[in-house]
Amino acid sequence: MKLSVPMPLRLVLLVLGTTAFYMYLGQIVPQKEAHPPPPVLISAEMTTEDLVAVGAELASGKGQCLVGCHTVGQSGPLRYPDLDGIGARAATQIEGLSGLEYLAQSLYEPAAFIVPGFADGMQPIDQPPISLSEDEMKAVIAWLQSLGGTPTVTLDTELGY
């Protein structure tokens, strides 16, 4: 006996089946809830080493440096400069600027100097939506200095911004 499915039922099955298929795709991809970045606690007694650790955390979280923008230790076609060795390289990027001054400028005024071969695009990260505090900026700079260089920043360091 040939089983004939009525047209309205076929339509319902098509709608439910297609929707279920797309919904299933949504279930099998990696799941992650993205919450606003938790506040990073920086206390007055933190050492430079502590700041490096906090800076690394900020770079992958609230600061968003490594979330699709910069890389560390990658080559090939990159969106923005790879940060490996930036701690050593910073002092030679702009004549007249120390490594610390260069790093501070690149965070507060990223459009002031664009690394050759890359496009302008980074926004000042002390402003919304990233809005790093001054202490958080120091922590990020300490972490950047640690990438191939020697971190020198403390919470007492004056950044000039």
Place this chain on the structure above:
Amino acid sequence: MNRNRIIFGIGVLAFVSVIATVRLGGFLVDNEYRQPDRQAVALEERGEAELTPRQQGIADEQAADEAEARARPYEEAEYRTVPFVGSRVTVWVLAQLHLLFAAFVLAVPLFAFIIEFVGYVKKEERYNKLAYEFTKLLSVSFSMTATFGAFLTFGLIILYPKFTNYLMHIFSPTFLPYVLLFFLEALFLYSYYYGWGKFGPKMHLFLGFMLNIVGTAIMFIANAWLTFMMSPGKRDDVDGDGVPDFVSAVSESGALLSLRDAFFNFTWMPINIHRIIANVAFGGSIAAAYAAFRYLQAKTDEEKAHFDWMGYVGNFVAIIAFLPLPFAGYYLAAEIYAFSQTLGIQMMGGTFSWLFVIQAALIGNLFLGANYYLWLGMGRMEGGVHFQKFIKWLLIAIALCFAVWATPRYAISSVSEIAAMGGSSHPQLSYLGQMSAKNTAVNILILSTYMSFLLYRRTGRQSVHPHRQLLARAQAIVFSSAAALVIFYGVYGYYVDADVRIRFAIPQVYSVLAALVVITVIDLPLYRNAAQSGETKWGRMPAVSQYALIFIALSFTWLMGLMGYVRSGLRQEWHVYGVILDTSPDAYTPTLGFATQVVSVTVLIFFGLLGVVFWLSSLGGKKDWEPKPVADGRDRLEGGQAA
């Protein structure tokens, strides 16, 4: 037993059940337990009300609630919640349903007007009839749009009162024009629909033209509200250094600085362009789904032929609008990047990276569905076998492009994974996920689909142009050159710096667009007055082709739901990006799994309502009700009662 009698019997039974339940409930309440003590008797003798334990409990609760309400000072609510569902999901579903119906209501007049105009120019009544068939869907859909618009407005006012108040503070001067335009749209829409055949063709076309103008203006105003939330300002070269600076339309605290900048904000025009094209593609697919629905119901060959043609035209409109849609999408994405790299990277990387894998699956299915329908359409005409050998190659090209497009550049990664990879991109696979590869894939997809359309157009036709071989070769050269150029830039993009690579999308897009235009321009004279090797037999399509049309409409709807989510979701914890923070319990981005569940529910509700729209629209074509004649010559009502 007569079916009508059964239905009537069930109705009577249901009514009696309701009455019986109410009476039983009343009886139980009236005969509540009362304490048989002397105090109760004394109260009754004094004529004072005696409270049962239940009534006493209710009275005590009410008194406690009132006392609490009086003690509590009035506070302006910032957020309110909806039990079980949550305020965000409520507003999300309402907004999406409103947008889906609005998109349809805005799109259908656009191509109904064009079809009517073509009919007017070509003096062919069948176009007029087709345009009217499309317009039939508008009336109920317009009511649905307005209903969900009202739901959405009330939802925002009730659930997000403070934020809604803020938006009113910014955009209140635009509300009156919006309402007036809405009134005008109703006027033009109903006069366009009910005035069909009542006005002269020019007057009727004018009404259709005005309907489109007013509808588009309404959309532009509403787009200003939503794009402001994403990009509250514009870019302008303020300091004269040749580099655009961000000019915020509001102060840091959110106070309005410039309504003009808030309205004509950075992403306003890209969204306008994207939405117009997307609406037409979506509207065409829904209209084609309606035609498919009617085709499957059709009893006569004439009906089948009509709805087959309608489905073909609807799908044609959808595909023609769909081809440039990825370009509009990339323009919008590029503008979002240009406005804020952070926003752009949130969109294409991080949290939303896997969303674009699902988007790729949807778009791949849309291309496959559209091509499949075209390939099946070759069966309408004799001589289609000749071209069927090309189908497998087109299928391979489409599948490969699909796979490339589905490869993400950035993956959701934990902090440790990011550290291990040295970034959020996979060391090898991310090469396929780069814009060079994706731009190449989408351009080849478009060229392949256009090739399917060309093959369909040639089926059963033989060019009689004196230079047909030369012109056909020219088309092949243009097509191959465009494909080669696209692939060349795609590969070369891996060997140049980012600032050079990012500009390669432009020649890729232009070469494809130019190829589409040039090939079309050559094709028109090439196949003008072409010899027909067989007759086009409308209504000869297999049923599966009609289910393909409905599948395309479903995929379009789902795609709109998904992209609506990412457009809104990429603001993350901001109501207005960088200005007004969302401090509600929903101030986080849900998992993609949850988002797809919400999108699915919305799509199912929409298609349920669309079924009602289709059913109501199809009533117009049915015969008027007439009493059935009985054997003795007297009329008899359908329910069996004597008239």
